[in-house]
Amino acid sequence: MSIKLVAVDIDGTLLNNKQEVTPEVFSAIQDAKKKGVKIVIATGRPIAGVTGLLEELNLRNQGDYVITFNGGLVQDTTTGEVLVKEPLAYEDYLDIELLSRKLGVHMHAITKEGIYTANRNIGKYTVREASLVNMPVYYRTPEEMTDKEIVKIMMIDEPDVLAAAIAKIPASFYQHYTIVKSRPFYLEFMNKKVSKGTAVNQLAQKLGLSKDETMAIGDEENDRPMLEAVGNPVVMENGIPELKKIAKYITKSNNESGVAYALREWVLN
Structure with missing residues (x-):
């Protein structure tokens, strides 16, 4: 079954250590979009901290979504419509x-x-x-x-x-x-209701996707819930050792365009 949604962490995953999207990562994301794959940024950052990246990666088209605040907010990147919001009291x-x-x-x-x-x-x-x-x-x-x-x-x-x-x-x-x-x-x-995993699950359900049709790519402990929630968990080579134990795939490091490698090896092939 082909993968139709890929949730991607930012720091240590999407970006290299210079806080850049490499040309290889940009190209792979565009190719995935052309194939109809949903590329969803899933981050602890607030929406203001990802707007520039969404623009850079052409992820502000109709039907694009973003997960921010580690799952506390899920919204449509074009209309701003909120799908999930779980604030603190x-x-x-x-x-x-x-x-x-x-x-x-x-x-x-x-x-x-x-x-x-x-x-x-x-x-x-x-x-x-x-x-x-x-x-x-x-x-x-x-x-x-x-x-x-x-x-x-x-x-x-x-x-x-x-x-x-x-x-x-x-x-x-x-x-x-x-x-x-x-x-x-x-x-x-x-x-307590919030995690990247819960957010990915809710978005997948909205889109009518099965677990096997979902992938997540991450490197840190806050990525664990979404890695455990999807059918195809991918951990960066620079990821923490504990996460690699639950990975289906280990991709290259963020400085070696690991997101691009994962997309081309396990999504676009």
Whole structure:
């Protein structure tokens, strides 16, 4: 059975280490589109952080979709129509913000409009994230966050500081939220219903596709749910070892146009 939907992570997967789409990856994606394959960006970034890529890859045509916020938002890239939206409640924000202060780590919350932090001394990884996803940063006290529709909250700090904090997170938080470590300095909190895997499944169901007709390509722990959800999980050569254990295929690294290799070997052949 041919593959008709491919969900592709961005950082460490679609992009090389220079944050570029290689000509080989661009060409393979265009060829897949011509064959009628849905190429769907699936990322932890907000929509503002992927708009440029969608334009660059010609993924803003009728029938194109994008998965953002690690599955917290799924929408049509042309009309902006929202297929899936699972925000966090204000009470969730208060719980996670208090936990971050107890653990001594920086934290910010992300809406579709911007990044909000209660840290007076704004962490460098908040600044990094804002630059990466092209979003403004706002300082707001917890009391000023009542009217914000928060899609994702991130604890962000130096890898050793964050690792020490993660070891102290109560088990109840893992029961209440989807928590994924997307980078050594990023820990993400989302609605318990949210994951890249759930989003891919919901989109596949909307399109009338079976599991065998779906593929996902990723490299990090936050990609695990979508790799487990599809019939054809592909892990990058530069992916973490734990993910390679669940892969059907191992493709080349992001610096060797691994997405292009995967599409040509297992989708376009």
